Amino acid sequence: xxxxxxxxxxxxxxxxxxxxxxxxxxxxxxxxxxxxxxxxxxxxxxxxxxxxxxxxxxxxxxxxxxxxxxxxxxxxxxxxxxxxxxxxxxxxxxxxxxxxxxxxxxxxxxxxxxxxxxxxxxxxxxxxxxxxxxxxxxxxxxxxxxxxxxxxxxxxxxxxxxxxxxxxxxxxxxxxxxxxxxxxxxxxxxxxxxxxxxxxxxxxxxxxxxxx
Amino acid sequence: xxxxxxxxxxxxxxxxxxxxxxxxxxxxxxxxxxxxxxxxxxxxxxxxxxxxxxxxxxxxxxxxxxxxxxxxxxxxxxxxxxxxxxxxxxxxxxxxxxxxxxxxxxxxxxxxxxxxxxxxxxxxxxxxxxxxxxxxxxxxxxxxxxxxxxxxxxxxxxxxxxxxxxxxxxxxxxxxxxxxxxxxxxxxxxxxxxxxxxxxxxxxxxxxxxxx
DNA sequence: ACAAAATATGATGGATTCGTCACATATTTG
DNA sequence: CAAATATGTGACGAATCCATCATATTTTGT
Numbered sequence: 462x463x464x465x466x467x468x469x470x471x472x473x474x475x476x477x478x479x480x481x482x483x484x485x486x487x488x489x490x491x492x493x494x495x496x497x498x499x500x501x502x503x504x505x506x507x508x509x510x511x512x513x514x515x516x517x518x519x520x521x522x523x524x525x526x527x528x529x530x531x532x533x534x535x536x537x538x539x540x541x542x543x544x545x546x547x548x549x550x551x552x553x554x555x556x557x558x559x560x561x562x563x564x565x566x567x568x569x570x571x572x573x574x575x576x577x578x579x580x581x582x583x584x585x586x587x588x589x590x591x592x593x594x595x596x597x598x599x600x601x602x603x604x605x606x607x608x609x610x611x612x613x614x615x616x617x618x619x620x621x622x623x624x625x626x627x628x629x630x631x632x633x634x635x636x637x638x639x640x641x642x643x644x645x646x647x648x649x650x651x652x653x654x655x656x657x658x659x660x661x662x663x664x665x666x667x668x669x670x671x672x673x
Numbered sequence: 674x675x676x677x678x679x680x681x682x683x684x685x686x687x688x689x690x691x692x693x694x695x696x697x698x699x700x701x702x703x704x705x706x707x708x709x710x711x712x713x714x715x716x717x718x719x720x721x722x723x724x725x726x727x728x729x730x731x732x733x734x735x736x737x738x739x740x741x742x743x744x745x746x747x748x749x750x751x752x753x754x755x756x757x758x759x760x761x762x763x764x765x766x767x768x769x770x771x772x773x774x775x776x777x778x779x780x781x782x783x784x785x786x787x788x789x790x791x792x793x794x795x796x797x798x799x800x801x802x803x804x805x806x807x808x809x810x811x812x813x814x815x816x817x818x819x820x821x822x823x824x825x826x827x828x829x830x831x832x833x834x835x836x837x838x839x840x841x842x843x844x845x846x847x848x849x850x851x852x853x854x855x856x857x858x859x860x861x862x863x864x865x866x867x868x869x870x871x872x873x874x875x876x877x878x879x880x881x882x883x884x885x
Numbered sequence: 886a887c888a889a890a891a892t893a894t895g896a897t898g899g900a901t902t903c904g905t906c907a908c909a910t911a912t913t914t915g
Numbered sequence: 916c917a918a919a920t921a922t923g924t925g926a927c928g929a930a931t932c933c934a935t936c937a938t939a940t941t942t943t944g945t
Contacts, residue, residue, distance in 0.1 A: 474891095478942065481892060500801055502714060505932065516894045521934060559884055585797045589712055593856070622873075630870045637849035644805070657883075658842045661834075662874065664884035669877030672771055686921095690912065693922060717902065728924045733904060 470532040470591055473525050485523050487513040489537055492530045496582045528590040535583055535592045539599045547606050558614040562663050566656055569635040570642050581643055604632040618667045631663055682744040682803055685737050697735050699725040701749055704742045708794045740802040747795055747804045751811045759818050770826040778871050781847040782854050793855055816844040830879045843875055
């Protein structure tokens, strides 16, 4: 595995006082910013401390090393993305299957309008800091949410399609589309644009019988 | 953009004698190996030179810096992948649409049996060394090959589907599947496995009319 | 109010890395 | 074969970075 200079990445100690929690929070935010601005390679502990308005000593009081900073960011923002996706889907009851799929695509495309680079940073980063399992867990979480939604529209979906498999597939496709959207700005909308094509891909998949 | 410490990445001089060409080749191979083994972060010019059996001075005679090494690897292997994909598709005349799609999926999944990490390295790397355009060109090249193949089976494809759009979409999906296969070893085969689901996804997409 | 615990500081040692340069060796050219 | 050109070498300067630790300051508990 690349970048497998496996090091301990766990927090050194948990902040007890409010002041310390603010310090840790500032460090995580600063790390996230610098990560998206400069990438992991150009991330230095000194720059993080400076951006966070904290001394380098304080930083090392809570984080064991550079990878620890990145790991904290991955954990922090991964959870947030899953929570937002879950909330978004659950907040749309009684819609049609196509509407639901559109909403999911929309989330993948524009949910992070100001943080597409963060998305990329997280994906690129996780494998390099022993956080693959974390990102996989997030994927499984999203798939579970999707599966629940698919069950609601069971009658519109090809009967021989396993919903768990389908949900995993859709999650993968959404992931991709987000990735591609980041690479190929701006996103073309409309029926022929990325959104339209993606909708067609997913709906066709759900409705069609197994190919002969 | 992350990692945008844009530096010149162009070769310093081109090797004229055969001996020098061997040196450059050895350096590129060594870089590729270390990249897949340790990742870009842990790549050092000294290690590359050592692995290549070449002095550090020789390395810097042809490559301006670390990024230059990576850029050379990206260029080298990207071209190779496109060439292999093109050859593979062209070598399968007269097959059905499903067979063709299966072949493409198979290529994405197992074409690089011993170099899945290379694949990841290339994808993770390119954006960080000013080689986004290169990878995009490869994607366009593969899409063009796919489009040509789709035209052959025009009658099996939904008439209102633009083949260029479809080819781009399929290329994206294949990219994803490869990516996911790397993350989730081993690849489950069979109708319910990743391959089967992926076939179903693409075929359903091609055959179905635009969703209402 | 006072001791104990928690938190913050930043100069600094040690290690690593990049990339150059003066020089040696090999190959080509005329 | 001798000059010119191409290639190869590796010690080393300069820069950077990680991470610690002794010390100072703040907060908490009693």
